[in-house]
Amino acid sequence: MKFTKSLAGLASAGALAALCTTAAMAETTIEFIQWWEPEMPAGALRGIMDDFEKANPDIKVTLVSGPYSATRDQIVVGAASGTLSDVVGLDGAWVNGLAKQGAITDMGPLMTAVNYDQTQIADIVKVDGKSMMFPLASFVYPVFVNLDLAKAAGVDTLPATRSEFADAAKKMTNPDKNEYGWVLPLSLQNPGGIQNDVMSWAWASGGSMLKDGQPDLENPMVVGTLDYIMSLQTAGVISPGIFAKKEQDKVEEFVNGRVGMMVDSLAHINLIRERNPNLNFAITALPAEDGYTGKRGLPYASWGIGISEGSQHKEEAWKLVEYLMSPEVNGKLVSIANAFPGNVNAKPDFSKSDPLFEVAFGIFQQGKLANEFVGLPVAEELMRKMSVEVQKMFDGQQTAAQAAAASQAAWVAEFAK
Amino acid sequence: MSVSVPTQTPPRAAVRRRPGLLSHRVLSRLAPYGYVTPATALFALLMLFPMITVARYSLMDGAVTKRDAVFVGFQNYAVLFADPVFWQSVGQTLYFTVLSVVFHLLIGLGFALMLNSNRIDPTLRSILRVLYILPWLFTAVIIAIIWRLILDPNGVINSILMALHIIDFKVEWFSSTKTALNALTFANIWAGYPLYMVSLLAGLQGIPKELYEAAEIDGASAVQKFWYVTLPQLLPIIISIALLDFIWTMQVFPLVWMTTGGGPIYATEVLSTYTYKLAFSRYEFALASASAVFIFALSMVVTFFYIRHQKAR
Numbered sequence: 001m002k003f004t005k006s007l008a009g010l011a012s013a014g015a016l017a018a019l020c021t022t023a024a025m026a027e028t029t030i031e032f033i034q035w036w037e038p039e040m041p042a043g044a045l046r047g048i049m050d051d052f053e054k055a056n057p058d059i060k061v062t063l064v065s066g067p068y069s070a071t072r073d074q075i076v077v078g079a080a081s082g083t084l085s086d087v088v089g090l091d092g093a094w095v096n097g098l099a100k101q102g103a104i105t106d107m108g109p110l111m112t113a114v115n116y117d118q119t120q121i122a123d124i125v126k127v128d129g130k131s132m133m134f135p136l137a138s139f140v141y142p143v144f145v146n147l148d149l150a151k152a153a154g155v156d157t158l159p160a161t162r163s164e165f166a167d168a169a170k171k172m173t174n175p176d177k178n179e180y181g182w183v184l185p186l187s188l189q190n191p192g193g194i195q196n197d198v199m200s201w202a203w204a205s206g207g208s209m210l211k212d213g214q215p216d217l218e219n220p221m222v223v224g225t226l227d228y229i230m231s232l233q234t235a236g237v238i239s240p241g242i243f244a245k246k247e248q249d250k251v252e253e254f255v256n257g258r259v260g261m262m263v264d265s266l267a268h269i270n271l272i273r274e275r276n277p278n279l280n281f282a283i284t285a286l287p288a289e290d291g292y293t294g295k296r297g298l299p300y301a302s303w304g305i306g307i308s309e310g311s312q313h314k315e316e317a318w319k320l321v322e323y324l325m326s327p328e329v330n331g332k333l334v335s336i337a338n339a340f341p342g343n344v345n346a347k348p349d350f351s352k353s354d355p356l357f358e359v360a361f362g363i364f365q366q367g368k369l370a371n372e373f374v375g376l377p378v379a380e381e382l383m384r385k386m387s388v389e390v391q392k393m394f395d396g397q398q399t400a401a402q403a404a405a406a407s408q409a410a411w412v413a414e415f416a417k
Numbered sequence: 418m419s420v421s422v423p424t425q426t427p428p429r430a431a432v433r434r435r436p437g438l439l440s441h442r443v444l445s446r447l448a449p450y451g452y453v454t455p456a457t458a459l460f461a462l463l464m465l466f467p468m469i470t471v472a473r474y475s476l477m478d479g480a481v482t483k484r485d486a487v488f489v490g491f492q493n494y495a496v497l498f499a500d501p502v503f504w505q506s507v508g509q510t511l512y513f514t515v516l517s518v519v520f521h522l523l524i525g526l527g528f529a530l531m532l533n534s535n536r537i538d539p540t541l542r543s544i545l546r547v548l549y550i551l552p553w554l555f556t557a558v559i560i561a562i563i564w565r566l567i568l569d570p571n572g573v574i575n576s577i578l579m580a581l582h583i584i585d586f587k588v589e590w591f592s593s594t595k596t597a598l599n600a601l602t603f604a605n606i607w608a609g610y611p612l613y614m615v616s617l618l619a620g621l622q623g624i625p626k627e628l629y630e631a632a633e634i635d636g637a638s639a640v641q642k643f644w645y646v647t648l649p650q651l652l653p654i655i656i657s658i659a660l661l662d663f664i665w666t667m668q669v670f671p672l673v674w675m676t677t678g679g680g681p682i683y684a685t686e687v688l689s690t691y692t693y694k695l696a697f698s699r700y701e702f703a704l705a706s707a708s709a710v711f712i713f714a715l716s717m718v719v720t721f722f723y724i725r726h727q728k729a730r
Contacts, residue, residue, distance in 0.1 A: 073697065076700070080702070097482075097700050100482075101482050101483075102484065178571055187677075187680065188678035188679050188680035188681075189675065189677070189679075240570040240571075240589055240592070241569060241591070242592060243591075243593075243680055243682075244565070244589070244592040244680070244681070258571070378699055378700060381694075381698045384694070384698060388680070388683070391680065391682050395681070395682065
């Protein structure tokens with residue numbers, strides 16, 4: 001009897017230990033910091049995480065979500081203090097700094113360990129040859145055209161070249177009615193205008209601001225781009241208040257029908273429809289230099305993903321990255337986010353989206369993604385320095401060539417650090 | 418048979434010297450320290466420690482971002498002081514601060530005198546009191562949005578000025594190097610005067626009426642009464658608020674950041690935006706720390722005068 005009792009006790013202890021072990025296994029919780037959850041429909045990203053947890057019962061995912069700028073600050077602080085979340089939502093502009101800091105890990109060995117097919121990834125962002133970020137979803141920046149304003153101004157076709165764009169912008173400009181052809185945000189608070197609204201013109205015509213990974217801003221393409229933008233300003237077709245204007249001001253002016261054209265993210269289509277359901281607009285690829293026949297570079301912003309170097313659960317973190325990059329999940333995620341996929345085999349479903357996404361997908365397939373700021377050191381600071389020089393150019397303090405030369409000198413100093 | 422045991426009372430001194438226990442006198446001396454310990458501990462943890470850390474970072478190369486950051490002495494300060502944009506931001510910070518403090522005082526005093534005057538109908542006075550205090554109720558974000566809208570090239574101010582034929586073109590208030598700093602200062606003056614107004618109004622209501630009656634008997638005019646009665650009575654309040662306002666305004670960040678971001682070019686760069694960019698755009702935490710220590714030192718100079726003034730009272 002006593003023996004039976006002891007045996008039962010032992011069995012209970014064993015069961016308890018097994019339970020505890022199972023519980024401990026189930027308690028592998030990874031943190032995922034990103035700014036995407038607030039930008040997606042409520043519960044959408046959590047739903048994808050729930051599906052992941054069902055497929056991987058031993059892993060739980062805690063989402064750490066916030067607005068873009070707050071997330072960026074949190075990542076900077078987390079990287080500095082060694083408390084960065086396991087999986088990190090990344091902007092291409094942050095990658096170099098975080099990689100140099102040793103805050104994010106090289107995903108190469110993790111991919112090798114599971115024989116991951118790297119060819120399915122649209123673009124792997126590397127720093128010093130190490131795979132630091134996958135763009136999970138890309139938001140391209142085409143030109144938005146207010147069709148009513150264009151029709152009233154006698155513009156019948158969407159501009160495909162720089163001269164057509166300048167011509168259309170001039171026709172659409174009527175300062176007396178407070179209408180302008182184009183809008184350019186160059187606020188120093190968020191200097192993204194340099195990337196999306198200025199350098200994108202060079203990329204669209206196959207130009208580059210880098211040579212062998214180093215700044216090359218004095219080349220004819222970049223100087224020509226600055227000259228072209230200056231000519232638009234001289235022609236008076238740019239909406240006033242450039243130096244204090246931010247991206248949201250740009251969208252606001254377009255929504256209100258005050259500007260005929262803007263370079264903007266596809267992510268804003270729904271916002272524009274909500275704000276002004278009567279606005280009749282179309283999208284087209286960014287105009288290229290007259291006579292240019294090559295593939296057009298499409299500026300884009302990404303929701304990138306990477307893994308923290310300090311993570312205690314790199315394997316589990318990789319499983320989540322792999323899951324989100326799989327064709328099915330990636331296709332589902334970008335369909336919800338109205339973005340383009342990071343996995344080349346993903347098939348986004350735009351049937352429930354705005355018809356313009358179908359058009360944009362066509363532009364996306366014909367062109368190539370181009371954003372040379374991705375992966376650069378202190379990318380935001382480079383944009384800000386160039387923004388200051390472009391502002392000086394607009395202010396009449398220097399020519400386009402001088403602005404390019406001054407930016408080049410400032411960038412070289414940053415690259416040398 | 419009972420044996421009576423004589424009870425011996427120990428001498429007083431022996432009681433006081435009981436081993437293991439603190440004497441009453443020692444306890445009395447320690448008690449005040451016990452009371453201030455929680456506050457001191459919190460101050461050390463939340464204020465002193467971060468301040469020392471920032472000062473330490475300012476003497477290191479690659480603080481925060483480098484694992485092997487090394488001590489470099491005052492090198493970061495030398496780099497900072499050699500940057501012309503830094504000195505431009507120092508000058509602009511002082512311009513922005515001095516102008517803000519002076520106009521805060523003038524407008525706050527003017528409105529306080531108006532609200533204290535018996536010549537205005539009490540109902541109107543109550544309405545004005547609510548209206549005048551409104552800017553104080555808004556957060557910096559709201560103030561920035563309001564002024565961005567008002568001073569937009571297509572905003573209200575330009576419309577009014579053009580309708581009155583004062584200007585014949587749309588002024589880009591925040592977007593022009595010529596007007597941005599003044600526009601920003603104007604917005605800050607609008608946002609900050611109610612503190613003065615409320616404090617000075619309370620001060621005005623505390624001035625004994627007998628002083629004015631005596632001045633009247635002496636034949637003092639309204640200006641003389643203001644100059645020789647009102648102003649001396651308000652002076653302690655004015656000095657206290659002005660010194661505090663100077664410290665606060667020198668550190669203003671959200672309003673500048675959300676309206677101009679320090680631009681156009683460097684026209685509205687102030688020490689707070691300059692430091693922020695060093696830390697969160699260039700990731701130069703050591704230089705940012707040096708700049709922060711500089712701001713701290715400037716604030717300390719004013720704080721010194723404030724404390725001296727408080728002691729003198």
